[in-house]
Amino acid sequence: MAESPALPLTVDRESATPLAVQLAEELRTAAADGRLRSGDRLPSTRTLAAQLKVSRTVTAAAYEQLHAEGWIAGRHGSGTYITTAPPGSLRARPRRARTESAAADAIDLRPGSPWVGGIxxxxxxxxxxxxxxxxxxxxxxxxxxxxxxxxxxxxxxxxxxxxxxxxxxxxxxxxxxxxxxxxxxxxxxxxxxxxxxxxxxxxxxxxxxxxxxxxxxxxxxxxxxxxxxxxxxxxxxxxxxxxxxxxxxxxxxxxxxxxxxxxxxxxxxxxxxxxxxxxxxxxxxxxxxxxxxxxxxxxxxxxxxxxxxxxxxxxxxxxxxxxxxxxxxxxxxxxxxxxxxxxxxxxxxxxxxxxxxxDLGRHLRRLRRELSERRTLLVGALLDGGVPVVGDDAGAHLVVPLDSAAAERDLIDAASRSGLLLDGLARHHSGQASWFGIALGYAACSREQLHEAIPVLVRLLTRSTGSVVSPSG
Missing domain, CATH: 3.40.640.10 (Type I PLP-dependent aspartate aminotransferase-like (Major domain))
Known part of the structure; x- marks a missing residue:
C-alpha cells in the first residue's frame, strides 16, 4: 500500500477494486467520520497522485465521482473543497437546521417516497x-x-x-x-x-x-x-x-x-x-x-x-x-x-x-389512478418541451438522461435555487458512474405542487438542451 503523508488515505494495488473507486470511498469515509470537514481544501489531482504514487487519471476519476455525488466542490482559481455530506447519503452527518428548513419549503421531486397524501x-x-x-x-x-x-x-x-x-x-x-x-x-x-x-x-x-x-x-x-x-x-x-x-x-x-x-x-x-x-x-x-x-x-x-x-x-x-x-x-x-x-x-x-x-385494495386502486395521471401530466409537459424521458409506464418516477456528471450536478443545484429537490443518477453507483441524469419522483409532492413545479422544471431542462440526451434502447 502507498500512504499519503498529508491525508489519511490508502490504496491497495493488490485489490480487485479499481484504485479510483478505492480512493473515492476513502475520501467519502474521511468526510463522513470527521477526519475531513466541510470547507477543508483537498490537494490537486496532480499532487494527490504524486503522494499516493498513482496515475493522475486515478485521482481525477475519483474527484469527478465525488463531484457528481456532492461530496466535493471546485472553486474557480482556488481549488477543490470538501462540502457538507449530500442529502440522502448513508453516511451523511446531520444537516444544519437552516438547510432542513429550506428543504421543508421546497417541492420534493425525488424518487423513493410514497403518496401518503392519498391515504x-x-x-x-x-x-x-x-x-x-x-x-x-x-x-x-x-x-x-x-x-x-x-x-x-x-x-x-x-x-x-x-x-x-x-x-x-x-x-x-x-x-x-x-x-x-x-x-x-x-x-x-x-x-x-x-x-x-x-x-x-x-x-x-x-x-x-x-x-x-x-x-x-x-x-x-x-x-x-x-x-x-x-x-x-x-x-x-x-x-x-x-x-x-x-x-x-x-x-x-x-x-x-x-x-x-x-x-x-x-x-x-x-x-x-x-x-x-x-x-x-x-x-x-x-x-x-x-x-x-x-x-x-x-x-x-x-x-x-x-x-x-x-x-x-x-x-x-x-x-x-x-x-x-x-x-x-x-x-x-x-x-x-x-x-x-x-x-x-x-x-x-x-x-x-x-x-x-x-381499505388496502381501495387505496391501491386510488394510488394507481393518481400516479398514472401524474405520470401522464409530467411526461406530456416534458415531451412538449422537447425533453426526452426514460422509464416504463409504471412506478412513481421517471428519468431524464443527461450527458455528464457536471450537467447533472449543475441542474440539481439550479433546481435547488428554484425551490425544487431533485435526485441524480450518479449517486446510485457503487463504482465509477456511467449513467447521468435526473430521477424525477412524482409521488412525494401534492398534485398542486406538481402543477407548480412542472413549468420551472421544463424551463431548467430546456436550458440544459445541450446536456439532455436522447434515451438509448
Missing part, C-alpha cells in the same frame, strides 16, 4: 384503533403474525399473481415471512443465509442502501451493469453467491428486465448455485399492462422475493415480507430465534385491519 385518514385511524384492541403478545411471533402473513399471501395473489402459502410448517413449499422492510430483510439474508466474504452482485446503477447493508455484513459486493433490458448477465463473475435485482421496475432507471434476461438469469442461478434476491420495487404500480410476473413465480427454488408497504402505504408501518425457499426460511427463522430479533407486530396489525376492511 384515507378515516381508514387509517380505524385500522390503528382496531389494532390497539388486539391483546398484547406474550411471546414474539418470529415468522410474523399469522393474520399478517395471510393478508400478504392474499395481496401477492391478487396484485402480483403469486400463489404462496401463508403458513410455515417446515414443509417443502414456499412460505411468507414478515419483515421490517426490504433493507431489514437484506440484513437478515446476509446474516442467516450468506457468509462473510461471499460475492454478491448488485445492479449498477442500483439501490445503494442494499449495497451498504451487504457490505456492512462483510459481503463482497460487485457492480452488475444494466442496460435497457436489465441486468447484463455476462458481466456477473464466476463464484457469485447471490444476485440482487429489481426486475419489475429497476431502481433508479425505471425499466423492466426483459423476459429473455429473466429466463437466462434463473437458468444460470440454478446452474451455478446462485440465490436471486428479487426486490419488487414499485411492482404493484404499472399503468400500461397488468403488473409483470415475478421471478419468484418463475423460479421459486432459487428466488427470494422481497416486498414492502413503504412504497404503497408509508414507512410508518415498518412492515414488509419475504417469500423464499424452505431452506432460506428455516435459516432466517433460526437466526431470529438465536438473536432474539424479528419484525415488530404493530405495523403488521394495521396492515391486517386495512386489508380486512378492503
Amino acid at each position: 384515507d385518514r378515516s381508514a387509517w385511524r380505524r385500522a390503528w384503533r382496531a389494532a390497539a384492541d388486539v391483546a398484547p403478545l406474550r411471546r414474539p411471533q418470529r415468522a410474523g403474525l399469522p393474520a399478517y402473513r395471510a393478508a400478504v399471501a392474499e395481496h401477492l395473489l391478487r396484485h402480483r399473481g403469486l400463489r404462496v402459502s401463508a403458513e410455515f410448517d417446515g414443509g417443502d413449499g414456499e412460505s411468507v415471512l414478515a419483515t421490517g422492510g426490504t433493507t431489514a430483510a437484506l440484513a437478515e439474508l446476509a446474516a442467516a443465509v450468506l457468509r462473510r466474504g461471499d460475492t454478491v452482485a448488485v445492479e449498477e446503477p442500483g439501490y445503494q442502501r442494499a449495497v451498504e447493508t451487504m457490505r456492512a455484513a462483510g459481503l463482497r459486493v460487485v457492480p452488475a451493469p444494466v442496460d435497457a433490458d436489465g441486468l447484463l448477465l455476462d458481466a456477473l463473475p464466476l463464484g457469485t453467491r447471490a444476485v440482487y435485482c429489481s426486475p419489475a421496475h429497476q431502481y433508479p432507471l425505471g425499466r423492466r428486465m426483459a423476459a429473455g434476461r429473466r429466463v437466462a438469469l434463473v437458468e444460470r442461478a440454478r446452474r451455478e448455485g446462485w440465490l436471486v434476491i428479487e426486490d419488487d420495487y414499485d411492482g404493484e404500480l404499472r399503468y400500461d399492462v397488468a403488473p409483470l410476473p415475478l421471478l419468484a413465480a418463475l423460479a421459486p427454488d432459487v428466488v427470494v422475493h422481497l416486498g414492502t408497504t413503504s412504497k404503497i402505504l408509508t414507512p410508518t408501518l415498518g412492515a414488509g415480507w419475504m417469500v423464499a425457499p424452505p431452506g432460506v426460511v428455516a435459516a432466517v427463522l433460526e437466526h431470529r430465534e438465536s438473536t432474539g430479533t424479528g419484525p415488530a407486530a404493530a405495523g403488521q396489525l394495521v396492515v391486517v385491519e386495512l386489508a380486512r376492511n378492503g
Whole structure:
C-alpha cells in the first residue's frame, strides 16, 4: 500500500477494486467520520497522485465521482473543497437546521417516497384503533403474525399473481415471512443465509442502501451493469453467491428486465448455485399492462422475493415480507430465534385491519389512478418541451438522461435555487458512474405542487438542451 503523508488515505494495488473507486470511498469515509470537514481544501489531482504514487487519471476519476455525488466542490482559481455530506447519503452527518428548513419549503421531486397524501385518514385511524384492541403478545411471533402473513399471501395473489402459502410448517413449499422492510430483510439474508466474504452482485446503477447493508455484513459486493433490458448477465463473475435485482421496475432507471434476461438469469442461478434476491420495487404500480410476473413465480427454488408497504402505504408501518425457499426460511427463522430479533407486530396489525376492511385494495386502486395521471401530466409537459424521458409506464418516477456528471450536478443545484429537490443518477453507483441524469419522483409532492413545479422544471431542462440526451434502447 502507498500512504499519503498529508491525508489519511490508502490504496491497495493488490485489490480487485479499481484504485479510483478505492480512493473515492476513502475520501467519502474521511468526510463522513470527521477526519475531513466541510470547507477543508483537498490537494490537486496532480499532487494527490504524486503522494499516493498513482496515475493522475486515478485521482481525477475519483474527484469527478465525488463531484457528481456532492461530496466535493471546485472553486474557480482556488481549488477543490470538501462540502457538507449530500442529502440522502448513508453516511451523511446531520444537516444544519437552516438547510432542513429550506428543504421543508421546497417541492420534493425525488424518487423513493410514497403518496401518503392519498391515504384515507378515516381508514387509517380505524385500522390503528382496531389494532390497539388486539391483546398484547406474550411471546414474539418470529415468522410474523399469522393474520399478517395471510393478508400478504392474499395481496401477492391478487396484485402480483403469486400463489404462496401463508403458513410455515417446515414443509417443502414456499412460505411468507414478515419483515421490517426490504433493507431489514437484506440484513437478515446476509446474516442467516450468506457468509462473510461471499460475492454478491448488485445492479449498477442500483439501490445503494442494499449495497451498504451487504457490505456492512462483510459481503463482497460487485457492480452488475444494466442496460435497457436489465441486468447484463455476462458481466456477473464466476463464484457469485447471490444476485440482487429489481426486475419489475429497476431502481433508479425505471425499466423492466426483459423476459429473455429473466429466463437466462434463473437458468444460470440454478446452474451455478446462485440465490436471486428479487426486490419488487414499485411492482404493484404499472399503468400500461397488468403488473409483470415475478421471478419468484418463475423460479421459486432459487428466488427470494422481497416486498414492502413503504412504497404503497408509508414507512410508518415498518412492515414488509419475504417469500423464499424452505431452506432460506428455516435459516432466517433460526437466526431470529438465536438473536432474539424479528419484525415488530404493530405495523403488521394495521396492515391486517386495512386489508380486512378492503381499505388496502381501495387505496391501491386510488394510488394507481393518481400516479398514472401524474405520470401522464409530467411526461406530456416534458415531451412538449422537447425533453426526452426514460422509464416504463409504471412506478412513481421517471428519468431524464443527461450527458455528464457536471450537467447533472449543475441542474440539481439550479433546481435547488428554484425551490425544487431533485435526485441524480450518479449517486446510485457503487463504482465509477456511467449513467447521468435526473430521477424525477412524482409521488412525494401534492398534485398542486406538481402543477407548480412542472413549468420551472421544463424551463431548467430546456436550458440544459445541450446536456439532455436522447434515451438509448
